Structure formats: C-alpha cells, structure tokens
Amino acid sequence: MKKEYIIYKLSEEMKSCTKIDNELFQKYDVKRGLRNEDGTGVLVGLTKIGNVVGYERIPGGGLQPIPxxxxxxxxxxxxxxxxxxxxxxxxxxxxxxxxxxxxxxxxxxxxxxxxxxxxxxxxxxxxxxxxxxxxxxxxxxxxxxxxxxxxxxxxxxxxxxxxxxxxxxxxxxxxxxxxxxxxxxxxxxxxxxxxxxxxxxxxxxxxxxxxxxxxxxxxxxxxxxxxxxxxxxxxxxxxxxxxxxxxxxxxxxxxxxxxxxxxxxxxxxxPLHGGANLQVIDMVHHLKEKIKDWTNVDEIDTYFTRMLNKEAYDKTGLIYGIGHAVYTISDPRALLLKELARDLAKEKGRDKEFAFLELLEDRAITMFAKVKNNGKTVSSNVDFYSGFVYEMIGLPQEIYTPLFxxxxxxxxxxxxxxxxxFDGKRIIRPAYKNVLDVAEYVPLKKR
Missing domain, CATH: 1.10.580.10 (Citrate Synthase, domain 1)
Structure with a gap:
C-alpha cells in the first residue's frame, strides 16, 4: 500500500473521528475555548501582575462596555x-x-x-x-x-x-x-x-x-x-x-x-494570537489598491460591507484589527500607539496613509455594527496600528511577530x-468530557 494512500485514508478518517456535535457542548455545559456564554473568559486563576479591563458587570449579571x-x-x-x-x-x-x-x-x-x-x-x-x-x-x-x-x-x-x-x-x-x-x-x-x-x-x-x-x-x-x-x-x-x-x-x-x-x-x-499584525498590514495593503479614493466614505463602506458578507478580500467575514476578546469601547494600547504613530507618519511623510488608516478604523467599527447588527460593541485593537508603525520604522514583516x-x-x-x-500551587489539569460510547475490542484476525 502506497504511503500517500495511507496518509490520505487516515486523513479522511480523521475528518469523521474529530467531529463533535455542537449541541453536546451545551448539553454538558462545556466552555469552549474556556469562554463563558457572554464571551468572557472562564476564571481559572488569580494574579497580581496584569489586569485587562473592557467591561463591568451590572446588577442582574449583564455586561456593560466601558473604555x-x-x-x-x-x-x-x-x-x-x-x-x-x-x-x-x-x-x-x-x-x-x-x-x-x-x-x-x-x-x-x-x-x-x-x-x-x-x-x-x-x-x-x-x-x-x-x-x-x-x-x-x-x-x-x-x-x-x-x-x-x-x-x-x-x-x-x-x-x-x-x-x-x-x-x-x-x-x-x-x-x-x-x-x-x-x-x-x-x-x-x-x-x-x-x-x-x-x-x-x-x-x-x-x-x-x-x-x-x-x-x-x-x-x-x-x-x-x-x-x-x-x-x-x-x-x-x-x-x-x-x-x-x-x-x-x-x-x-x-x-x-x-x-x-x-x-x-x-x-x-x-495567526489568531501574535500573528494578527501581519493579517492587518496585508489587509491594509489590499485596501490601498482597491479603494480608489482614500477619502471616500461611501466607497470604503461598500467594500467593508462586502468583506463582512464574505464577498471580498479573503472572504472570511473578518476585518482584521477590529474587535478584542476583552476590550469593547476602546483598546488603550491602540489609543496610545496612535498618538506616536501620528508623529512618526509626519516624520516619514506618510500623513495621507495615516489619515486613510484612521478613516478605515472609524468606518470598520461603524460597518461592523451595521452589518452584523448583533449588539456587540467593538473597537480597533493594538494590531490595527502596529503593522503600519513597524513599516514606517523600516522593519521587515518577518520580525513583526518576533517583536511581539x-x-x-x-x-x-x-x-x-x-x-x-505562590502558596498552594497545583499542576494545571482541567477536564475533557468523553462523548464516545464504549467499544468492544475485535481481534486483529477478525477485522
């Protein structure tokens, strides 16, 4: 039996043996991605190092977006x-x-x-x-x-x-x-x-x-x-x-x-973590080519609508650099980076590109709310500007994620x-619920 066929056969069988019905996650109250139903992270530990704040809980258990x-x-x-x-x-x-x-x-x-x-x-x-x-x-x-x-x-x-x-x-x-x-x-x-x-x-x-x-x-x-x-x-x-x-x-x-x-x-x-800045800069380069008038709001809105409807760019329905797991109204990192990015753009003579990026940021947030219409508050994240900043400094894309x-x-x-x-340390060992029935072993000669 050829090696290529064995790999193909195993790959096909992997497709079926890795499939788990979505309703089972709800049935067993499993937090996929260690995320609660409201999108917040499952609390698994305590720390005295960093604190990321994007919302506050209100009476009744709901979430209120905050800067x-x-x-x-x-x-x-x-x-x-x-x-x-x-x-x-x-x-x-x-x-x-x-x-x-x-x-x-x-x-x-x-x-x-x-x-x-x-x-x-x-x-x-x-x-x-x-x-x-x-x-x-x-x-x-x-x-x-x-x-x-x-x-x-x-x-x-x-x-x-x-x-x-x-x-x-x-x-x-x-x-x-x-x-x-x-x-x-x-x-x-x-x-x-x-x-x-x-x-x-x-x-x-x-x-x-x-x-x-x-x-x-x-x-x-x-x-x-x-x-x-x-x-x-x-x-x-x-x-x-x-x-x-x-x-x-x-x-x-x-x-x-x-x-x-x-x-x-x-x-x-x-690419869903540190590699995100590369996706943003690739998207921005694409938009620079596709958007004829960098100041035309209607043209930008139309193209973002197509992107969100999976009709343009990479057809994922995503606008890279927009949205974050915790931040809602604003990402403080993006706001701070934007301050120096503006100064650097002036030094490099790239004011027009920076203005285009600012307009893209504004329209992306607006069109996300309009097209998705899911009540979710989103903002730009630090990746929206970091790639442009790296580019202005003259840094190659190969080191964007290593810099992170x-x-x-x-x-x-x-x-x-x-x-x-810390006192009382324990090995981190969460659990997975097995949803496969017990199978009876069949001897090799009878298979």
Missing amino acids: GKLFYRGYDVEDLVHSTIKEKRFGFEEVAFLLLSGRLPDKEELAGFLELLNDNMPLEQKTKMNILELEGSDIMNILARSVLELYTFDPKPDDNSRDNLMRQSIELISKFPTIIAYAYNMLRHATFGRSLHIRHPQENLSIAENFLFMLKKDYTELEARTLDLLLVLQAEHGGGNNSTFTVRVTSSTGTDTYSAIAAGIGSLKG AMARIVGWCAHRNEELN
Missing part, C-alpha cells in the same frame, strides 16, 4: 507611557523591572537594571554561530530553537529557586533582541543574498535602541521611542491570553524555564515566577 484600561502591577499603563513620553526617556526597562519585582524602581535602581540587561545581551559564541547556521525562513521558529539551546549553556537550567528564576528571566529579556536581530540578518543574507551584518549590542543604549542598531544600524530617535512604546504596550496582557496561559500551564508541571518559554513562543506564533515575543517575554517570565512561587 478599556490596562494595568501593570496596579499602575495604569497610560500613566506609565505618558510619563516616559513627557520626560523623553525610554520606558520598557522600567516596565520590565516593575513586572518582575512588583514595584517601580528609583533612578539608581533603574540605571543598575539597565546596565544588567546590557551586560546580558551578548550571546555565547556557540549560540551565535548556531543561529547563523540555522536554516529556515521563520524567525519565531528560530527563536524557539535558540531558547531551547540556551538550556545547554545554563549552569543551573532546572533550578526553579527564586534567585535562579530571576537570573533566567533577566537573561532571556536581554537575549531576545540579539537572537531576533541576528536571525533576521542571517535570513536576509541566506534568502535574499544581502550582505551579512552582525553588530554587537552597545553599552548605555535602551533595548529598543540596541535592537534597531543590531538590525539596521541607523535609526531616528522617534523610531526608537515608538518601538519602545510598542514594547511597553505588549509586555503584558493578563494571565488569560493564550501564550501567557501556555507558559503558566507548562510551568505548573515544574518544567525548566526554557521549555516553558519555548511553548509560549509556539502559542504566540499562531521580544516584548511579551517580560510578562511570560513574571507569570512563570508567580506560578511557581
């Missing part, structure tokens, strides 16, 4: 961002300190923490060479493999004591920018035939500045500050987002840090540390 808020260790992210912008400094390192320690650093502590991060940015020579030798066009895959390889160079890879977890956290936060920059430069060389540039991280630069230096050498101050803002906004998003929950699930088994973080990378890579990982490694480490250190 979105994001808190890091109790601090409003808007306050953290506006403070760094006002003081013209970089904020990602301060946020990393806050999420790891639970408190804000003073000036001396922040300087020492930045120095510690810089000290840990260079890679072991073997790790560096292995990245340069890795084949593949997917930087997320290379990042995951590189993280697993770091296990072999760690003198205490399986030690889950507090001191060791903090050391590993700092080293991972420091090394992610270097791994991603080197991996892309190797991809650029091997796949596109460009010159290979390996630039070592510099002292006294922020993580955002060092990343841009290692990736492309030249950058403007506004580019670095905008990237820093994106890192701040994507550093943490509660314990329920898929990749962070993945890290907590694997960490609850007591496995090593590198295995848990590699699992988180695999989760973030998915470069920010979220902070939240992953904070949640892993919390999972392993």
Whole structure:
C-alpha cells in the first residue's frame, strides 16, 4: 500500500473521528475555548501582575462596555507611557523591572537594571554561530530553537529557586533582541543574498535602541521611542491570553524555564494570537489598491460591507484589527500607539496613509455594527496600528511577530515566577468530557 494512500485514508478518517456535535457542548455545559456564554473568559486563576479591563458587570449579571484600561502591577499603563513620553526617556526597562519585582524602581535602581540587561545581551559564541547556521525562513521558529539551546549553556537550567528564576528571566529579556536581530540578518543574507551584518549590542543604549542598531544600524530617535512604546504596550496582557496561559500551564508541571518559554513562543506564533499584525498590514495593503479614493466614505463602506458578507478580500467575514476578546469601547494600547504613530507618519511623510488608516478604523467599527447588527460593541485593537508603525520604522514583516515575543517575554517570565512561587500551587489539569460510547475490542484476525 502506497504511503500517500495511507496518509490520505487516515486523513479522511480523521475528518469523521474529530467531529463533535455542537449541541453536546451545551448539553454538558462545556466552555469552549474556556469562554463563558457572554464571551468572557472562564476564571481559572488569580494574579497580581496584569489586569485587562473592557467591561463591568451590572446588577442582574449583564455586561456593560466601558473604555478599556490596562494595568501593570496596579499602575495604569497610560500613566506609565505618558510619563516616559513627557520626560523623553525610554520606558520598557522600567516596565520590565516593575513586572518582575512588583514595584517601580528609583533612578539608581533603574540605571543598575539597565546596565544588567546590557551586560546580558551578548550571546555565547556557540549560540551565535548556531543561529547563523540555522536554516529556515521563520524567525519565531528560530527563536524557539535558540531558547531551547540556551538550556545547554545554563549552569543551573532546572533550578526553579527564586534567585535562579530571576537570573533566567533577566537573561532571556536581554537575549531576545540579539537572537531576533541576528536571525533576521542571517535570513536576509541566506534568502535574499544581502550582505551579512552582525553588530554587537552597545553599552548605555535602551533595548529598543540596541535592537534597531543590531538590525539596521541607523535609526531616528522617534523610531526608537515608538518601538519602545510598542514594547511597553505588549509586555503584558493578563494571565488569560493564550501564550501567557501556555507558559503558566507548562510551568505548573515544574518544567525548566526554557521549555516553558519555548511553548509560549509556539502559542504566540499562531495567526489568531501574535500573528494578527501581519493579517492587518496585508489587509491594509489590499485596501490601498482597491479603494480608489482614500477619502471616500461611501466607497470604503461598500467594500467593508462586502468583506463582512464574505464577498471580498479573503472572504472570511473578518476585518482584521477590529474587535478584542476583552476590550469593547476602546483598546488603550491602540489609543496610545496612535498618538506616536501620528508623529512618526509626519516624520516619514506618510500623513495621507495615516489619515486613510484612521478613516478605515472609524468606518470598520461603524460597518461592523451595521452589518452584523448583533449588539456587540467593538473597537480597533493594538494590531490595527502596529503593522503600519513597524513599516514606517523600516522593519521587515518577518520580525513583526518576533517583536511581539521580544516584548511579551517580560510578562511570560513574571507569570512563570508567580506560578511557581505562590502558596498552594497545583499542576494545571482541567477536564475533557468523553462523548464516545464504549467499544468492544475485535481481534486483529477478525477485522
């Protein structure tokens, strides 16, 4: 029997054996995707790290949409961002300190923490060479493999004591920018035939500045500050987002840090999670071509109606970058990013494109409500603007999702540390209801 036929036959049988009637989920009160009927997440744990707020409960148990808020260790992210912008400094390192320690650093502590991060940015020579030798066009895959390889160079890879977890956290936060920059430069060389540039991280630069230096050498101050803002906004998003929950699930088994973080990378890579920014930028490029007059509301509304009715673009019925699992009226990350995106568009002479994006955002929300007519309140999410911002900074699409990982490694480490250190910890072990009848075994010779 040919191998191709065996695979085909097994694939056909997989189609039937994986089918489960939808009514069974209601019959057994199963929360698909760990979601309640009202769309909220099933409460599975407690945390003191991040808080994502998009609605409030009203008497009677209903949900009332409210402007979105994001808190890091109790601090409003808007306050953290506006403070760094006002003081013209970089904020990602301060946020990393806050999420790891639970408190804000003073000036001396922040300087020492930045120095510690810089000290840990260079890679072991073997790790560096292995990245340069890795084949593949997917930087997320290379990042995951590189993280697993770091296990072999760690003198205490399986030690889950507090001191060791903090050391590993700092080293991972420091090394992610270097791994991603080197991996892309190797991809650029091997796949596109460009010159290979390996630039070592510099002292006294922020993580955002060092990343841009290692990736492309030249950058403007506004580019670095905008990237820093994106890192701040994507550093943490509660314990329920898929990749962070993945890290907590694997960490609850007591496995090593590198295995848990590699699992988180695999989760973030998915197009329904961290890969969403690529879908937005592809959609926007498509709309730039299809919409003849970028200021014509009727033309935009007509095309969005066709998209929502699965008649245009990829015919999924989705407008990418619109809607979120928690945020309703607004995503605070999108609002904050939009502030700097406007300034960056002016610097780059792309004001017309930014105005088009703003109009798309407004009309997408309006047409979603009109066409879907389901009473659901939606807003743009951070992905709606992040791809455009990356593009203006001059960053290639291959690293959009890895940049998300470069920010979220902070939240992953904070949640892993919390999972392993709170009192009464237990392995995360939910249940699945089996809905198949018991079968009688038939001996091989009688089948």
